[in-house]
Amino acid sequence: MIKAITGTKDILPSEIPNWYNLEDVVKNIMNSFNYKEIRTPIFEETRLFSRGIGEATDIVSKEMYTFIDRSETSVTLKPEMTASVVRALLEHSLDKQFQLNKLFYISPMFRQERPQAGRFRQFHQFGAEALGSTSPALDAEMIILAYQILKKLGLSNFVVKINSLGIPSSRENYKNLLKEYLVDKKQNLSEESQKRYETNILRLFDSKDERDQKIMENAPLLIEHLDDESLEHFDEVKQMLLAAGIPFEVDPKLVRGLDYYTHTTFELVSGSVGSQSALCGGGRYDLLVNQLGERDVPGIGFAAGIERILLAMENEKVITEIKPQIDFYIVRLEKELNKKVFEIATKLRENNSVEFDYTQRSVKAQMREANRLGAKNVLIIGGEEFERGTAVLKNMEDGSQEEILLSEIK
RNA sequence: GUGGGUGUAGCUCAGUUGGUUAGAGCGCCUGGUUGUGGCCCAGGAGGCCGUGGGUUCAAGUCCCAUCUCUCACCCCA
Incomplete structure (x- = not known):
């Protein structure tokens, strides 16, 4: 039997109501924050992602998921959406049409992981992207947006973590500080972390290795070495979250993996x-x-x-069972x-959801x-009523029946 | 990529120290009198016991391989 590819899933009709529900909540809340939907192709030139x-x-x-197509172009199924949104923004000069673009999307993504x-x-x-402003209000807005969606879906067992990575110059200074701190401890780090010492030293903080954690316990924190401007930005974000009544915790060890982040990061x-x-x-x-298009557009x-x-909704038992109905x-x-x-069914279907038996089953089976x-109602066609030009209409909730004229059905 | 677990009817699972025609619940189908649901009752269909090898008189049950799914690491949504 041919099966779906490893790591992929069919979303069956019985699960679709949950997806509709989630998508509706997302669209409604995005709309109330004035975010406009954008849809981009499912694949792009590989270099968009490698560069972005x-x-x-x-x-x-x-x-x-990268492959060479028939015209020898390297293409990749999108692993995330930000690079695509930025590409679309630049390609259509949306940044020149509007000073601020607030966009959202709902889309499949592809990553070949176990x-x-x-x-x-x-x-x-x-997700959402706001391009064109450095205002901390947008940082706070993003977090509130995500928070409200999860709440609206019924989730309660989650926390908001925020951190600031500052700007590149202060981050570089800090990295040097961190390297100094680690210089004599480096050989005690886990193998993986020793590699990261070279490639992405900030990641050392979220290692799950106990030795690493112990070593990093007393390491200097980026948040203590931010430049004034970054600190001020971060303070404003925190104040707005407080004012909005959003519970959050500052996690100085929250370092996100993608290269392009500056200032606020959150999970x-x-x-x-x-x-x-x-x-x-x-x-x-x-x-x-700027990396992708040589124009300065903050986002x-x-x-x-x-x-x-x-999955969280299922585990928190906040999924509402929707019974089928016609x-x-x-x-x-x-x-x-x-x-x-x-x-009759065809006529009724102009304004109602209607079903009937396509086989030759007994009345009982029907x-x-x-x-x-x-079914809210059952229409019984046949017998002497049919001879009279009528049919029996049965209400399935209370079991009551009445006779109605066939000519009046619509 | 690395490690652990798993694989028996559509679904959830049981199958004793290897031993006759492989079971249950749910679901599905049919019926319980002439044209009627939900409950109940009766009957029925449906399984190369993941796949391929091996051990044995005999394997769903033991061994090997392989694949699947799954959980975790890595990393991330």
Whole structure:
């Protein structure tokens, strides 16, 4: 039997109501913050991602679905959305049409990782990007937006973590400080962390290795070495979150993996899913657009994992069971009336959801089916009523029946 | 890429120290009288026991390989 590719999943009809529900909540809240939806192609030229996300990142170096197409172009299924949104912004000069672009998306993403709880090779994200302003109000807005969506979906077991990475110059100074601190401790770090000492020293903070954690316990923190401007920006964000009544914790060790982040970074972390607990992550990226297009457009955004959120909703038991329902089920007494049933159904379907039996089942079986489909009413066609030009209309909730004229059905 | 677990009907699972025609619950189908649901009752369909080798008189049960799914590491949504 041919099966779906490892790490991919079919979303079956029984699960679709949950997806609709989530998408509706996302669209409504995005709308109330005045974010406009954008849809970009599912694949792009590979160099968009390698340049935008960073060659050294795990995403680019080992997780992308990349292939050469028939015209010898290297293309990649999108592993995240920010680079694509920025590309679209530049390609269509949206940044010149509007000083501020507030955009959101709901889209599948692709990363070739080993699947596990809350992680798939094709997965779905919704997210937002605000391009064109350095205002800390947008940093706060992003976090509030994500927070409200999760709340609206019924989730409560999650925390908001924020941090600031400052600007590149203060970050470089800090990195040197950190290297100094580690210079005599380096050989005691885990093998993985020793590599990271060279490639991305900030990541040492989120190592799960106990030895590493012990060593990093007393390390200087970036947040204590920010320049004044960055500190002020971060303070304003915190104040706005406080004013909005959003509970959050500053996590100086929150270092996000993508190269393009500056200033604020944040995560919404769930306690209801497995070890892949980040439901939502994002941050400010004031330098990315310039990297991709030689124009200075500051931006901030976040992405949220839909499968993870649905998993959290399931575990927190906030998924509302939606029972199937249709308006009418048409039961046919004599099979000679199949054509008549079809005709009535077609007419009724102009304004109602209608189903009938396509096989030749007994009346009992048809009634059972009507019940199973959650039919509000059953229309019984046939017998002496049909001779009289009428049909029996049965209300399935209270079981009452009445006779109605066939000519009046609509 | 590395490590642990798993694989028996559509679904959730049981199958004793290897031993006759492989079971349950749910679901599905049919029926319980002439044209009627949900409850109940009766009957029925449905399984190369993941796949390929091996051990044995005999394997769902033991061994090897392989694949799948799954959890964790790495990293991330």
